[in-house]
Amino acid sequence: MKIQHSASWLALSAASMLFAAPAIAQQAGATGAQATAPQGDADQASNQNPGTLSADAAATRSAAISGTPQAASSGDVVVTGTRISRPNLASAAPITSVTRQDIQAQAAVNVEDVLNRLPQVAPDSQQTYNDSDGRQRIKLRSLGFERTLVLIDGKRLGTQNGQDVGIIPTSLLQRVDVLTGGASSVYGSDAVAGVVNFVLRKDFEGVQIDTNYNFYNHNNKDTIVSPLARAAGFSSPRGLTNDGGRADLTLTAGTKLFDDKLHVSGFVNYRHTDEVPITARSNSGCYLTQLQLNGPLSCGLTPSSSTSGLITPGTGPNQGAQLVNNPNGSRTFVPFAAGPGNASNYFSGYAYQRPSERVNAGGFVTLDLAPEAELYASGIWFRDKSYTDYPTIASGTVNVNCNNPYLSGSQATTIGCAAGVGSVPVTLAYRLGENNDRPDTFINTGLRLTGGVRGKVGDAWTYDVGGVYARNHQDYIPSIRIPGNLQNAVNVGGTQANPTCANGAAGCVPFDIFSAGNTNPALINYLFGTGTNQTIGTLYDVQANVTGDLTSYGITSPFAEQGLAIALGTEYRKDTLKSRADAAYLSAVGGSDTDLSQDVIEANIEVQAPLIQHKPFAELVQVNGGYRVSKYSSNPKSFNTWKIEGVYAPVSDITFRASFNKAQRAPTVVEIRQATNIAFANGGSGTFTDFCAPTPIPGPNGVTYGAPIASREVCRATGLSDALYGSQSLLCSNGTAPNGSAACAVRSGGFTADPETAYTQTYGLVLKPRFVRGLVFSVDRYRIKIDNSLGYNDYSYYTDGCLRSGGDQFFCQGIVRNASTGTLFNGGYIRQGTTNYYTSVAQGWDFQAQYALNLESIGRLDFGFNGSLTTNAGGQDSPLQPNRNCAGYYGNGCGQLIPKWSHGLRTTYTTEDKKFSASFNWRYVGALTNANNSGDPAIGGTPERALTDYYRVAPQNYFDLAFNFAIAKQFSLRLIANNLLDRAAPIVPDSYNISLARTNTIPQRYDSLGRNIAIGTTINF
Structure with missing residues (x-):
């Protein structure tokens, strides 16, 4: 699908028409700069009428789009993506915010309900996944939960392996900030894909009951x-x-x-x-x-x-x-x-x-x-x-x-x-x-x-010394x-x-x-x-951070009013993971007890330097930088991450921004075990045979042997001598083999998993035209490239890759033969476990817009738009293999399930007295096509594999409607219908191979259970 798809044009055109309305009809309020002011009064009004979508919601979203810091209800400035808090701070990386009012309008019960609607988040629906363990995880850009750092009020939620955002009640959320792109230099090496920061309402006064x-x-x-x-x-x-x-x-x-x-x-x-x-x-x-x-x-x-x-x-x-x-x-x-x-x-x-x-x-x-x-x-x-x-x-x-x-x-x-x-x-x-x-x-x-x-x-310095257990x-x-x-x-x-x-x-x-x-x-x-298997994960995290505004020391550019700002920090973390099983579990399932741990010591510095402010053709020129050094106990060497950012606003209406990040992620404790713990197993559950051995052919007169599956060149790439090519001595006993041979061995572990390295680039434009008050629009281009990408591979990754590639050493090195006999037993084996891939790639465009239209004496309209165009999602399996681009495709290893285009467009009407609001939301999910029909051989799109039926999921449109009534000062009522038209789930044959679901659809991506009706109340005492 191209962005020129009619629905995509319709979405962008609708957003443009709405946001280009005459300025005479607009409210003078909620601009990005105003959103930085303390919002105590607005929050008090929101507490009195908590069911109403108020102006501060629009201000919060506008602030997120423009990148300005946002004030918590206590008056503290809460910033996601940096440790530096300044009233004029403009983010050089795109941030998406979901406000409390948005969450209420969705009738969200679980946090995953909120995040699944964001185009930047790979949807995860543990409630509709039969094989779930009940824990909810977040995966930005479909790059895995291990690469997404989750914070609560700027501090880590917990361990990466034990992550469960279900710990957070949706009714307690003030907002959710999603910063996509590398943030490792600020928060730690595991923020490769970005950061999700849950900001909670902590300063509540009185008694309140929320029901849904x-x-x-x-x-x-x-x-x-x-x-x-x-x-x-x-x-x-x-x-x-x-x-x-x-x-x-x-x-x-x-x-x-x-x-x-x-x-x-x-x-x-x-x-x-x-x-x-x-x-x-x-x-x-x-x-x-x-x-x-x-x-x-x-x-x-x-x-x-x-x-x-x-x-x-x-x-x-x-x-x-x-x-x-x-x-x-x-x-x-x-x-x-x-x-x-x-x-x-x-x-x-x-x-x-x-x-x-x-x-x-x-x-x-x-x-x-x-x-x-x-x-x-x-x-x-x-x-x-x-x-x-x-x-x-x-x-x-x-x-x-x-x-x-x-x-x-x-x-x-x-x-x-x-x-x-x-x-x-x-x-x-x-x-x-x-x-x-x-x-x-x-x-x-x-x-x-x-x-x-x-x-x-x-006047210049602030500090925060604390920790998380x-x-x-x-x-x-x-x-x-x-x-x-x-x-x-x-x-x-x-x-x-x-x-x-x-x-x-x-x-x-x-x-x-x-x-x-x-x-x-x-x-x-x-x-x-x-039987019972217990798994216990713990995080010990101690941080010390100091920030300073050096303006008062005179460390200021001659062309700027504000001086250099700096943040210094150090951090110690320890992750542990223990598992224990009782006798009944071990006798039936197998396994063994584990005790895993990993320590890291980190130090970081971040600077913000306004170079020019309030000058002709240079309303703001600013550069930011950050550097972090990390030493993990699992790796003999320390490594570093850094960022360089720039913001240029020729006038206050237009801001250009760019961010360059280098991040290195060390493996988690589970990945380390999967890489280092040595275990041997019978390959393929008793069905694997050496592809360099002769092919057994059962017949009425016994077994005869044909040519090997692999060519002589492929077998040579695995270390086999030409003299042994096709020898019956290579046959494993788990195939049809002579007496005395052993089973082919698969070795899991005993290998080093090195840190992966990610490079993230974002380039963006933010528009806040003064002649259209209340409008904020941004477009950002992102590119994430991960080298030596960490991931789990079973033995077939190496055997299939070696065979298909014609002997590519990147794959064939995973087939280790007995030095003297050439066999895959008695010392020979095939690798399996966590290892470093070649590269992973994510590229695309993000679009955000917010507009507030004052209807004079009859109320107010707020429009919010969030869309994402994915142009590349995949990577390369080896230096000799072509790039696998899975954007818009499913199957054949394209597990990301990322449509090329998706968006949400919410329109909210609020009466002048704020006692009633109605919100209408349009969600669009672009088409998905089976990779067999992609026309791209890199993902299996060859003519002989092309499907004639059931190979495409058409674009899906969902509409949501929410009514909010502030019936009294202490009571509000919400009536909501999600998937208002009861659109049935699209049918996908063999869905388990696509979405790990037996429901003949992709429940993570689509509203698969039909229309959802909700009633919610908030009562204050």
């Missing part, structure tokens, strides 16, 4: 999935449904004491989410798959199972045949196929919206000891419990005794029992009822504490199959009327696998239990 309840109101209509689901014997609903209720309740209280020197406030927040089953939507009645290129769509029955019991004989005349017990009770077999009573809907128990329950509680305290010293502290505690349903399937290969009383004569013959045969092997996949699924449980608890002292020293504890409690119990239960003796477990195992419950519909609860409890 929303649910989905969706009209199910038949889709392409519906007839396929019904033909397979599965349901596909029709008609209107109301489900998926989510409740959010917050109690906030605060007071000032001792002549306002001591301020104390606290909150308690409760959230509850109801489950929406995957079968509650007509687009997900079954998992839609396309088994062959351009073949027909079908309901995926793999992994195969049946509520009637799927049995595959391992011997005899029907060896390998898939059979199920006849549902009519005749104790006969019928072939496994789609249809009622035969195949079960494997994913029927999955959740479209996961059930969860969360409690957050916390408090804030400040104490003014003197003008030079203020003590501050805060604490937030949380507990979140969520569930992931998986089908309860008794599966595995077992031996069936031929005198089993449940086994009929015809069934015995079918599975291979005959005279003199005591037992036969069968592979079983028996689903014990679609309503008996046992959930995996995730319990996340944690604590975040901050504290310190800050103040002023003279954060602890995240996760209990993962999966449902697990108890080893050995399935075989015990299948080995049945006695009679049908009085069956027994033949081996007499204690507590054993006999399992009738030869009849349909077994749902015995006692049997389920015998076969399945639970």
